[in-house]
Amino acid sequence: MAKIESIKYAGYSRDKSGKMRFRTATTQKRVYQLEALGEEVHMVIINDVYSKSAAAKELLRINHANGAKELEAFYAAQVRDENPFKKTARVVKIRVPNMAMVKLVGAKVEEVPLTAKEARKIRAEFNRKVKAAYEAN
Numbered sequence: 001m002a003k004i005e006s007i008k009y010a011g012y013s014r015d016k017s018g019k020m021r022f023r024t025a026t027t028q029k030r031v032y033q034l035e036a037l038g039e040e041v042h043m044v045i046i047n048d049v050y051s052k053s054a055a056a057k058e059l060l061r062i063n064h065a066n067g068a069k070e071l072e073a074f075y076a077a078q079v080r081d082e083n084p085f086k087k088t089a090r091v092v093k094i095r096v097p098n099m100a101m102v103k104l105v106g107a108k109v110e111e112v113p114l115t116a117k118e119a120r121k122i123r124a125e126f127n128r129k130v131k132a133a134y135e136a137n
Helices: 028-036 052-061 069-078 099-105 116-136
Strands: 007-014 020-025 040-049
Touching (some): 007 028, 007 052, 020 028, 020 069, 028 040, 040 052, 052 069
Antiparallel strands (some): 007 020, 007 040
């Protein structure tokens, strides 16, 4: 079984184009490697953690950003669990033509029955798309 190493270094780097990237390392060797690749590296030693999300939380806790709002927002975006800035899943209302589809998807769906006219319209649109795809090939 592989040994899980803890993250000891965390911070960010900027590549030659100026793009900021969140970086973590388990050894000093990785920090030197990033510097050798020509990146501007800003990393500090942190308490041992086992995920990038926890490393970002640790950087926020020790105030590595030192009041820089852009950097604080960058670190907050790296936090994957309990992130107040993370977008929540959207609720989408759909029309389902039959209960078999609801059982197949396994979702909780508010069923809105289709009228015969609506069903014909949907079926005609689907057939039109299939025919166009078939003729394209």
